Amino acid sequence: MRKLEETKRLKSSEDKQVSSEVFDDKTLKVLYKLAKQGYINTLNGVISTGKEANVFYGYDDDMMPVAVKIYRVVTLDFKKIKEYIAGDPRFKTHGNKTRQIINTWTNKEFKNLSRLYNLGLRVPEPYTSLENVLIMEYLDKSEDDHSAAPPLNKVKLKDPKIVFDEIINFIDKCYNEADLVHGDLSQYNILLSHNHPYVIDLSQATLRSNPSSRMLLERDIKNIIYDAKKYKLNLSYDDILNRVLNG
Known part of the structure; x- marks a missing residue:
């Protein structure tokens, strides 16, 4: 599959420690599932990196650009995350295991984005989320410049x-x-x-x-x-x- 080939290419071009934190075995399996569903065809590079997540530029099966956000398991502040989740009645059950908390955190972002997007507010359109991976609209800079929209x-x-x-x-x-x-x-x-x-x-x-x-x-x-x-x-x-x- 092109998905893994691209992921391996990212691994070789990015810092090895960061890559191992992002592309652990479970995350690779999630990316495979999303690829089979047509949400990801290729991953072409990093849009942004952060303490909690990395965002990658990719294409879906229709060759439309997408932003793929992958939450990093080892660097998340779980105490802070649990506090935010605990105060939200939409997520009464989130478990105490690391993966369960991350999955809930990712789903929380998907639901919040969906809520705002459906009201017509300017946020990237969320397409789907699975475990620690969120796929959403890729925002470019302008009609003439298709590089990633800058902060x-x-x-x-x-x-x-x-x-x-x-x-x-x-x-x-x-x-x-x-x-x-x-x-x-x-x-x-x-x-x-x-x-x-x-x-x-x-x-x-x-x-x-x-x-x-x-x-x-x-x-x-x-x-x-x-x-x-x-x-x-x-x-x-x-x-x-x-x-x-x-x-």
């Missing part, structure tokens, strides 16, 4: 006011329509695709009913205000918070 911290915005207005609108709709709070929103997990901000990394997103949601909402707003200062935008914390809470 806001790596671009110079041409019209920052419009972009940050859209981000604030996202926070508002996420809270009032999806009943979710991102919980870790910043310029590092907002991608600029076709001049619009798309929010990623939704695994930790918390239901509005969670006792910690207010604190997390306030933190998200403060982060965005801080990021906007780079463009000399003076956003009002009170105005944004009141808009969201009274939305």
Whole structure:
């Protein structure tokens, strides 16, 4: 299968330690299952790497580009993850074994993405998830540039006011329509695709009913205000918070 050939090629080109953490035997079996289902045909390279997961650029059986997110088993903060899951009634049973927790964490991101995407919010469309692998829409930079959409911290915005207005609108709709709070929103997990901000990394997103949601909402707003200062935008914390809470 081309899937394994590409995976082995990634192993030889990436740092060996990171590769062994990402492409363990169980994860390879999951990738095989997804390949048989037509979700993956090839994996062509790394889009991003992080403490929790790596995201790869690939194609499905229709040769359409996809983003393949693989949660790394050995580097996840399980104490933090269990706290986020424990406060979510959608995942009352998640087990205590490492793999069970990771699988639930991956499924949580899939469900959060689905919830937001179905409401028309700008997040990558989730296609499927299986155990520690999530397959979703690949976001490119523009019509003329099909490289991966960059995070806001790596671009110079041409019209920052419009972009940050859209981000604030996202926070508002996420809270009032999806009943979710991102919980870790910043310029590092907002991608600029076709001049619009798309929010990623939704695994930790918390239901509005969670006792910690207010604190997390306030933190998200403060982060965005801080990021906007780079463009000399003076956003009002009170105005944004009141808009969201009274939305």
